[in-house]
Amino acid sequence: MVDAARQPLIEVKAYTEVEKVEGFVGNFKVTLREKAKYVRADRCNGCAACAKACPVEVPNYFEMNLAPRKAAYIPMSQSVPLVYNIDMDACIHCYKCVDACGALEAIDFSMEDKIIEEDIGAIVVATGFGHFDPTPMTEYGYGRFPNVITAMEMERLNNSAGATHGMVIRPSDNQRPQKLAIINCVGSRDKRYNPYCSNFCCMYAIKNALLLKQMNPNMDISVYYIDIRTPSKGYEEFYDRAREAGIKFIQGRPAEITEDPNSHQLFIKSEDITLGRVVEHEYDMVMLNQAAVPQPDQDHMSSVLNVAQSPGGWFMEYHPKLRPIDSPTDGIFFAGACQGPKDIPASVAQGSAAASRASRILHSDSWQIEPTVAVVWPDRCVSGKGQACGICEKTCPYGAIDYTKGISAEVITAKCHGCGGCVGECPHDAITQLHYTDAEVLAQIRTLLAVEPEKKILAFRCQWCSYGGADLAGTSHFEYSANERGLRVMCSARMDADLIYEAYRLGAGAILYSGCHPQDCHYITGQVAGAKRAARLEKMFARLGISPGRFRTEWISAAEGDKYARVINEMQATLDAIPEIELKAEIERLKPEMVKKLTKLNEVPGVEEAMIQVDFIVNEMKSKAVSL
Amino acid sequence: MNLPVNTNFAEQVKAIPGAEKLMMCFSCGTCTSKCMIQEKLEPNYNPRRLIRETVFNFEETAFTDETTWLCTACDLCYPACPQKIHISAVITAVKQLAFEQGRQNPNQTAKVVEATCVACGLCESVCPYQAIKLVEKKVPFRGMITVASVDQGKCMACGMCTAACRSDSIRLNQDFNDNEILGSLWGWLESEAA
């Protein structure tokens, strides 16, 4: 902590929040809100005179609200930066602090939040975790029974700098507990709250048990656990030490804690699984080892940074094994528990790893980004011919399209992220996306539907989420129908209606239109454009009498492999339920409708020549299928 | 010791609706510590152990385990289970399989006196376990008639039907018939009065 404050190249901005992140790798524009402290950092010398003079006391979050602080405060004596803060919600404006500060004149009640803009090359996200509040688990009585406390409260009780100067006392009568229980997995490994293991609590229980035992060797300490997990260097030995010190470990998760309302003594009945029978013990105090949960504002940060969340709410890495530090957005990296519960050694290691991933970029003079950007064909753009349009500009989430009536629209390449939304929306096919041109995507559609198209489920998937979801289904071996044929574009916004019409014209059995959940979209609002189009298509297909389920829209994240497999299997079941003759008749009936809608497709530059060539491939595939 | 194993037992239990999550049990013991039967009635009662026996296909052990036969499906354990396993449904499934193999409930259950049953359906409507149904049946001296019938697998011997029956045609065994209960009640009142 102090090192960070001393390092001249680190500018510590405490009491500051990130409001907005724009731009792209190497060129982020970040808006920060430095909240008003009402104490001038350049003048405050941390002498604490203001706090001494302040008559207002409120609970200190840093002490888990076990100890008070003043309205003029620092959270702890070693605070970095050592600048006092005036809590305006608590302040009664008596100005005693101003008098106490005297000639320093550090206190300034006219301060306001400051908005700061920074140009940034790379971002390390290390927003950490929050603590599970066990109040809803009424069976453990937290909040009802004074002597049931959480792990973080215990931490501030046994800390010599804490609320009681390191004296562990029972909240009900301030007596020192002689018999103490620790319950593990409170809110973890519990499908009612958080299904995951919080990673460090087993070790944490052992640490606190040992600490308490050192303070009072006569203390009788029991740890209730489901499994003890010690999977790191020196951890099992630490567990050994705890047993040697006489700490009792009871395998069995207690169903509830009861209390004697007069003495506030606590009773835990649990099965001792190793003994195979139920045991009941009385305790002076119980510590609940609560789960690690995502930060309360993690959802908000997720949308500010535009990075997705895994189930459970943690930030989602690019690849769980191969790129655990990278976010799916180039130039944004994760460190520590914001990506999932982690202990200190792992968090430190990830901090270094993230720094190393970021410095690859920050040490370069320039950085290479994918050229899969949009390109306008100026002579096809109607704006150049004097017509008003601007649909592309409205669709673009990045403001990367320059539209002025009378001049052909233009793509600002450095700003374009390559979602293809403008390509999907342009009514005049005047924009294409490099590496995902209409010719290229149509070539794939035609080949995938070359043989027995009525049996196929054509799945349009965005690169970032649904393609990843399909990958995860495979990696997890969630089996689904082999009639699925997948197709990748960058974003659901690129899934041009023409591509869907073409697939039905070719006789596709069913079509899945899938992409990210709206909050996960890699392209800010790309999914919104995709979803609007999908809704339009759904309505139209219903009107045209396409059997329900033959066109399906699903938002599937990269973490939802099970969902991907389920959706495909459901679609297969839908297809199976339609008699073959009826299905074929429906397909034939629709073909002319689709042809009507596709009049302009052949005008798209490159498509006509490309399709001549694709037909060679398709014919070859058909002849092979016949010869089988 | 090798316990007799029906290698398909866990699968059979899992296939019965309600028991699907059987395999999710990680043996934390919350159910056992929550259980009132364990606390008040039978110290050897243990739903966690029964689930384990089932998971490992120990069919015979599961069928003879008192847990199988004493569970009243009060479902105190269900909301407490961190894996959201419907434990009483698993136990009911085990019991159902036991009956399918012709096992008898070792505990007492309600019995219908078919000679006097008028099939009014009162017992069926009060039974909290849906253990009673009206069936058509050939009854000695009465021929083919409709009478109440008790599902031995579902009956928990609570006595609701006995109390409700207006023709005294459904009964628990002698310990709990009306005369016995009235007798002990009078006895208690008299001793209180004295």
Added chain:
Amino acid sequence: MSEEVNETKYVGAMPDDEPRIGVYVCHCGSNIAGVIPCDKVVDFAGELPGVVHAAETMYACADSGQRLIKEDIKKYGLNRVVVSACSVRMHEPTFRACVAEAGLNPFLMEMANIREQCTWAHGHDPEGALEKAKDLTAAAVAKASFLTPLDMISVPVTKKALVIGGGVAGINAALDLAEQKIPVVLVEKQPTIGGVMAQLNKTFPTMDCSI
């Protein structure tokens, strides 16, 4: 439309060379070959129009596999490469780099995902998986026929890092960056940095102080 217009105006619409495609079907040990016979996919792909060479490889991503692709590019004069193997999320960068080393533009390589999205997902249906693998390979061949060379876009880099969160991970990241002479803005929403770690007493397994 005339050929001239196509070449001069319509950026990216069509390539200006005849495709000479090489197809590589990866066994991935038994991950793919354990479910489908890869040689059948090779036979199928070898006869598709535009394909001049098709081959199996035990591990396309291994040195030997990559060497084979690079040698074949020269030997058969390939101008497009299709790799039927795993997910693009796994090895697209690998094979792009591979063809680039052989002098081909990296965007002239296309992958077909016949592992995660085929054999791993259809282990119960080897025949369906084989048909799907063929179709996916054909689709990649079809797309590859129209791939045009692209250059990566170079963007400038602002040499400054932002670290969001002043807990143990953030502090450590900031220090590591600063020690490499990179300026860092370390943002913390609370009035002090330190995070949860600063609230702890001793830390496991060595019981040293947390601050």
